[in-house]
Amino acid sequence: MILAAERNIGTGGLAGLKTRELAREIGVANGAVYNLVEDMDELTLRVGSRTLARLDAALTAAESDGTASPRETLVRIAVAYCDFAAENLELWRALFEHRMSPGKPVPEWAISEQMNLFRHIYRPLAELFPQRTPTELGVMARSLFSAVHGMVLLGLEQKLIAVPVIELRKEIAIIVGAMIDGLTARAA
């Protein structure tokens, strides 16, 4: 069922995820879906978990692609993030668009899976800025991620700002490089 849900989100986004369709696809009665998962939130989070695992693998692959300075590593994972989003557009969007039903908190396991991905940014930053505290590095990782996320989001949006992916990758590399250079100069 998770695979069927992944296929549906991958094609039609979160709006494409419908209990009735899922039940039909996996060949069970509508109500039986809720014997398999607690609710649609859980199902969406399970799909998100698979997306995050593939993103994790993509970032790891980008890091291990030959030796690189911490600065270069940060540029590489930013570009890899852009590529992943472009190639998994709907599943990637679903990660950010999904809202839990009112009053339900995001489960701990899902939060820690998300947070775990920040290590890709944190590690090279810790190498670059050994004098910073873990809290400061965490803030820096968050800022850097959000900035890259914004460039990818609006760049792939095809609305106000539509950029061909090949251009977007270049722009991201320039901006991430500049941010790191600026932060390094200030720290020196």
Added chain:
Amino acid sequence: MILAAERNIGTGGLAGLKTRELAREIGVANGAVYNLVEDMDELTLRVGSRTLARLDAALTAAESDGTASPRETLVRIAVAYCDFAAENLELWRALFEHRMSPGKPVPEWAISEQMNLFRHIYRPLAELFPQRTPTELGVMARSLFSAVHGMVLLGLEQKLIAVPVIELRKEIAIIVGAMIDGLTARAA
């Protein structure tokens, strides 16, 4: 009716905009709404137009708040953008979440209103990088905007990354300053 729609979006987001409610509030029959605007797209764009005008005024105020270097101006308008988003959360989100009905393009007037706001970023960049072409400056303005937008979006999201606005303003100032420094160093 535009004011009523603005109030509804401001409270409940785009999802809060319903023909039936609007008609009731302004005291007309449901069908009569479409004598006043062509469709919900037009109504939403008209509300967006008002939001953009207020954002424009807020950025202009931030720029004219005493003399500042181009770098400082860019930091100020980024922080002003953050403040505006925080204070007009639902109306600001509606600018980015609204999608035209399938097959309908965004009207020219709405695109040019959006593009017109980029002058706030373009001008100080042109001062900082006089050797860049207008196209290069346009790309730089777009990158800078998207990066700041991402930080504001995820920072105010209260989901994966929730940051108090006062912290977010500081982080944005640091990152924008670092980006400009990095870009300036590379251009030198």
